[in-house]
Amino acid sequence: MLSIKNLTVSIEGKEILKNFNLEVKEGEVHAIMGPNGSGKSTLASAIAGREDYDVSEGEIIYKGKNILEMPVEDRAREGIFLGFQYPVEIPGVSMTNFMRTALNEIYKYKGKEPLSAGAFLKLMEEKKELVEIHDKLANRSVNQGFSGGEKKKNEIFQMAMIDPDLAILDETDSGLDIDALRIVANGVNALKRANNSFVVITHYQRLLDYIVPDVVHVLYNGRIVKSGPKELALELEEKGYDWIKNEIAG
């Protein structure tokens, strides 16, 4: 699904990711953990295709294609979804128009017929249910006036609408209370298929109680310094990151 090789990414001349490598197979859930400033969000943005990130080396192979030259919107249309750590408020654009426009463009790219208004509406209702959004989300402006929890639920809702093949969730759990965390995690689990993959970026182990990863990676100083089974997350929770830092230093 995703194969990142020797990726070096800089922002404003500063190297954030250094010879980064990651291999995610179909149907797998990978968790990426790491202390602040280790490069987690940079990784997410680089996969999604944010332009102010300068990739000086390496490649990102997605479904067998190097996507580094592919514009953001085409990466999304090819099935990559980024759940934002800080979802952006867009006053004046209703959720309905936003999602309708997105789905129309994605379907058009794939050569599929656009959904009828009725079918679209039905899909919205179904996916709202999934993340337990009960209010008239459709008429609200994108993320405007949403609480932190609502914004994250809205990310999962959008992911459900788009049904991507590769979802990168960037600290989707940050700022969530336990109920919202459960809702978000249930949403993710419901969307899991045999042929899609998730990269869950998180600070804390608690999300991984709900979304069980196949592999846990520790990102430190721009590269993965340790990978292991889900138990690695528990170990990190218990001991913090210092023992890994020491391990590297030693």
Add this chain to the structure above:
Amino acid sequence: MKLLVKMEALHKIQEQLFDSFQKNQDRYFGNLPQWLKIEKEKAIQKFQVKGFPNRSMEEWRTTNLEKALQEDYGNYFKEAEKDVNIDHVFQCEIHNFGTLLISQHNGFHVSKDGKDLTVMDNGIVIGSILAAAREMPDLLQEHFGKIMPETKDGMNDLNTAMFQDGFFLYVPDNVHFDVPIQMVNIINTTENLMIHPRNFIHIGKNSNVKVVYCDDSIQHGYNFINALTEIYVDSDAKFDFYKLQNKDDQSILLNNNYVKQEKNSETQNFTIIFNGGIIRNDINVQLDEYCKADVNGLYLVDRKQKVDNLVYIQHTKPHSDSNQSFKGIIDDEARAYFNGHVRVDKDAQKTNAFQNNRNILLSQDAKAGAKPFLEIYADDVKCSHGATVGQLDENALFYIMSRGISEKNARILLMYAFAAEIVEKVSIEKLRGRLDEMVTKRLKGELSSCEQCLLHCSDKHILSFDIDYDNV
């Protein structure tokens, strides 16, 4: 030296207008009531003294009329047009949404059923200002020419002297009229044209009326329009005024609005600019006590268009609120300026006055300027102003594009959202819907204007953006 040449040229046109007035006044104004003839005579004398505005005047710093005034406009007096069928020349998108429609064609009122002035069952009088001056002068004379203040430049005086027609609306006391009144001012000629439409609107005590005023043009020809509208809003009345300006690139539109509000009255004033060569709106509102005035504007300009919006709000008595909100999207080499001035007189305690101007520039060469000005002589007031000039938010663009939406459409979505804040305030539901569509089309580059529109803006961009109006 160059300036001197320009001044001389302007002076020459001024002389020509003055001479033309002297030669033609009997022929064109002979059948007007004596008081109006005197007003016109006084006005041409004032114009002769003051002349055209120039850019050394602070209020005209950003509006350059020199080039426009040097076009040949032919005869300054025009013959009234007869038997114009407005439905044949004009089928705009905004047209015909259940309004009571009156229109002007090349500056002349278009008769309805052979009449230039209609008295409705509810007492509303509507039609041509000249017909009103002749047939019902009492309704016009009391406030005519008294709502506008004396100005340094002679444009208002030129309007008073030279106007050959205009809209007239008189709403008696206690009339709540649900049907929006639409005034369409259409320029439809290939010849150059200079006209000075003069409109007068009187809203009686405790009455409630909405007017939609459209400026359109559908032919290529320089047209210089120096329009002046006086609006008297009596106590406890409510008045909504929507101006939609969709002109071709050869047009110069100077649109002066003077509003006087008596106590406890409310007005909503919208200026929505889709296209035009040079457009300047001067909006002046004078408030008595317990009044409310919202003055909103939206301008979507590109190529070499120039737009100036000048707002002057005077709070003369206590407990009144005013709110100005102007937003603009400026592309290519277009220019837009906003000049918002609030004056709070000494007696006007407990005034709330806010103004806000926000601009998005879409190109390197686009320019926007804002000059907010608060002039406050009372000590217990709440006033604020804010102005921003910026680009589209990059974070928001990335967010939208990360959902599979193309950059072009992401930009349009953001611009639409920016404009929607003004459109959402429109209280006539059908008009709001139409405006929403027009804004979308304008942003897509398929200018909303009439089928006959010659701008061919849609050649510029072809987009597949789809905004959904199904109320899903």
